[in-house]
Structure formats: C-alpha cells, structure tokens
Amino acid sequence: MPELPEIDALRETIEARLHAVRPMSVWVRQFALVKTFDPPLEAVVGDVFAGARRHGKHLLLDWGADHTVSVHLGIGGRLVFGVAGKNASRSVSLGIDLDDGAAVQIAELGSKKRTSVHVLHRADVAAHLASLGVDALSAGLSVARLGSLLHADRWQLKHFLTDQRRIAGIGNAYSDEILWEARLAPLRLTTSLGDGEVERLHVAIRMVLLRAKDHAREGNYLLMARGDERGAFLVHRRDGQACPRCDARIASIHLADSSLQYCPSCQAEGRAYADRRLSRLLR
Known part of the structure; x- marks a missing residue:
C-alpha cells in the first residue's frame, strides 16, 4: 500500500x-x-x-x-x-x-x-480529514507529542504506528523500517517506552520517511500502472536474510492480512516471536 x-x-x-x-x-x-x-x-x-x-x-x-x-x-x-x-x-x-x-x-x-x-x-x-492523527512528517509531531500519544493508551508499537487516527502516513512497510531503525520490538507495549526510547523513535520516524521519499523521487511506482516495486528496504520483505546491522536472520510474524519483519537480535533482545500461522494450526 x-x-x-x-x-x-x-x-x-x-x-x-x-x-x-x-x-x-x-x-x-x-x-x-x-x-x-x-x-x-x-x-x-x-x-x-x-x-x-x-x-x-x-x-x-x-x-x-x-x-x-x-x-x-x-x-x-x-x-x-x-x-x-x-x-x-x-x-x-x-x-x-x-x-x-x-x-x-x-x-x-x-x-x-x-x-x-x-x-x-x-x-x-x-x-x-478530522479522523486522522498528526501527520508523521509535520512539525506538530514533536518528541513531546509522540510521547503523549504513546503513553495515552496501551498498544503494541507496530499497531500504534500504523493506526492513522494517531499518526497519519505510516503503513506496514515503513513501520517495520522505523522500528528496526529505533531498535524497538514490534510487539512491545507503547506504555513501556522511556524518554530515551521515545526520542529514538522520533528520530527514526523522520529518518526513515525522508530517506524513503528520496528513493521515491528517483522512481515512484505510483506513477506507473504496475505493481509495488519498492526494493530499498532494510528489514521489510527480507524474511530470512541477514540483518544489515547485526547479521542475525530477519524473522516474520504473519497476521491476518499482512506480515511484519524484525530482527530478533537487535530489536527484541534475542527473542523470536511465534509464527501465528503455526499457532492457529495447533489450536
């Protein structure tokens, strides 16, 4: 998307x-x-x-x-x-x-x-546009505002970043990239983040989105009537490949309509989350 x-x-x-x-x-x-x-x-x-x-x-x-x-x-x-x-x-x-x-x-x-x-x-x-949250690249998304949004409710970070009612503009792909850049686990709860981690996440949001915009300027797939050809990801769509930062294997969690990718080593302190497809089969 x-x-x-x-x-x-x-x-x-x-x-x-x-x-x-x-x-x-x-x-x-x-x-x-x-x-x-x-x-x-x-x-x-x-x-x-x-x-x-x-x-x-x-x-x-x-x-x-x-x-x-x-x-x-x-x-x-x-x-x-x-x-x-x-x-x-x-x-x-x-x-x-x-x-x-x-x-x-x-x-x-x-x-x-x-x-x-x-x-x-x-x-x-x-x-x-009233139902949408603050734009992800606007000046309105300060560190203080991000911290306030994170601590207002208890959500998993992946869900929080992709909820357009809180922050508008981030979807499945760049939420993976942002959490990898910030070294934060996708299933970690928003209320557990300390001040330093909030600042790190804020930096990662801007860094990842601006870097991706530069790539889109060079060749925007939205201007062509063909599929999503984005390929400049560091973790998204790279299941099983080596993490660019620590060389561990990138893992996936498969959800109902999508999947997320993360590095168990440098995002989740070595923890690999269970594949939910297998969990459903074992019920």
Missing part, C-alpha cells in the same frame, strides 16, 4: 506537471470510486490548478478558489499521466483531461478496489 513517502513524492511531481493548467473535461468508469456528489467532479472543469497538498496518505489537489479533490490510493491505486482524448487502458477508472493536452488518470490494480476520490469545497477539507 502506498505510504507517506511515495504520496509526498507524487505531490511534488503533480505540482511541477500541472502548473497553471485547467481541466477541459472529466470522466469516470468506476462510479463507486467517487464518494461524493456535491460538488460533482465536473465542478473542477475550467478551474486553474492551484496546488497539491498532502496529509498522511491523502493527496489533496486544489482547483480554482474553492474546489479540492482528495485522493486516497488505497492498496492498488496509481496516478498516471496520459494523453487527453485518447482511450485509456482498462485499469484506468477516472480521468481529467487538461488544456495542455495531457490527462491525469487514476488506475486501480488488482481485485481490491479501495481507492477513493472525494470532491470537496475548500472549507470542508478539514472536516474530511
């Missing part, structure tokens, strides 16, 4: 590509993709592009003085650039044809159609 680094790199690309353009027409193939009806998507036609913003994993495209198109790419969503008036591929669900001859298109890959588009009046954007 796309996370903050790829979405922010995508925002920068859109800012550069759509400068001063206006939509000439819009079209939708998958009507369930657009979750709002007032204002309609057609309301942006003729509006000059006014900029791109982001909160967490939500991309916000401003048009004219009053309209914002909020895009959440879900699991298989992609934002690609095409040619206005030309038939788009079958994976494309929505298109905005522009007055410079280009087109912004949203494609959906795979069977899980979780991409969503909301057309909003500018004044309604804050309410649309």
Whole structure:
C-alpha cells in the first residue's frame, strides 16, 4: 500500500506537471470510486490548478478558489499521466483531461478496489480529514507529542504506528523500517517506552520517511500502472536474510492480512516471536 513517502513524492511531481493548467473535461468508469456528489467532479472543469497538498496518505489537489479533490490510493491505486482524448487502458477508472493536452488518470490494480476520490469545497477539507492523527512528517509531531500519544493508551508499537487516527502516513512497510531503525520490538507495549526510547523513535520516524521519499523521487511506482516495486528496504520483505546491522536472520510474524519483519537480535533482545500461522494450526 502506498505510504507517506511515495504520496509526498507524487505531490511534488503533480505540482511541477500541472502548473497553471485547467481541466477541459472529466470522466469516470468506476462510479463507486467517487464518494461524493456535491460538488460533482465536473465542478473542477475550467478551474486553474492551484496546488497539491498532502496529509498522511491523502493527496489533496486544489482547483480554482474553492474546489479540492482528495485522493486516497488505497492498496492498488496509481496516478498516471496520459494523453487527453485518447482511450485509456482498462485499469484506468477516472480521468481529467487538461488544456495542455495531457490527462491525469487514476488506475486501480488488482481485485481490491479501495481507492477513493472525494470532491470537496475548500472549507470542508478539514472536516474530511478530522479522523486522522498528526501527520508523521509535520512539525506538530514533536518528541513531546509522540510521547503523549504513546503513553495515552496501551498498544503494541507496530499497531500504534500504523493506526492513522494517531499518526497519519505510516503503513506496514515503513513501520517495520522505523522500528528496526529505533531498535524497538514490534510487539512491545507503547506504555513501556522511556524518554530515551521515545526520542529514538522520533528520530527514526523522520529518518526513515525522508530517506524513503528520496528513493521515491528517483522512481515512484505510483506513477506507473504496475505493481509495488519498492526494493530499498532494510528489514521489510527480507524474511530470512541477514540483518544489515547485526547479521542475525530477519524473522516474520504473519497476521491476518499482512506480515511484519524484525530482527530478533537487535530489536527484541534475542527473542523470536511465534509464527501465528503455526499457532492457529495447533489450536
């Protein structure tokens, strides 16, 4: 699933590509993709592009003085650039044809159609995002605020980092990378962290996300209608390989719809957690 680094790199690309353009027409193939009806998507036609913003994993495209198109790419969503008036591929669900001859298109890959588009009046954007927590790269996520969030409830660290209601923008992949960088076990409880560990986690959040954004700038898979090709991970997706820090074998915990990777040696004091797939079979 796309996370903050790829979405922010995508925002920068859109800012550069759509400068001063206006939509000439819009079209939708998958009507369930657009979750709002007032204002309609057609309301942006003729509006000059006014900029791109982001909160967490939500991309916000401003048009004219009053309209914002909020895009959440879900699991298989992609934002690609095409040619206005030309038939788009079958994976494309929505298109905005522009007055410079280009087109912004949203494609959906795979069977899980979780991409969503909301057309909003500018004044309604804050309410649309109200359920989300503080953005993971914003100045608002200070060490003190992170500590307060961690100690407010008793959660496992992995779950805490991926809960968009607390910190917006971190998903399964970069939570693995952040916890490895901070040398913290994924199943450790948030309330158990001391001040030094909170500071270490704060540093790791920024370090990992900014490093990943640099990689996304070089080649963002969200701009291509094909699979997730991210490969610059140190621990995520590296089950059984050597830890880059201590050379121990990276382990996995398999959950209902995903898995997490960690180093038992330098994150969990040598402890390897039980594989939950095997635990279910032995019940």
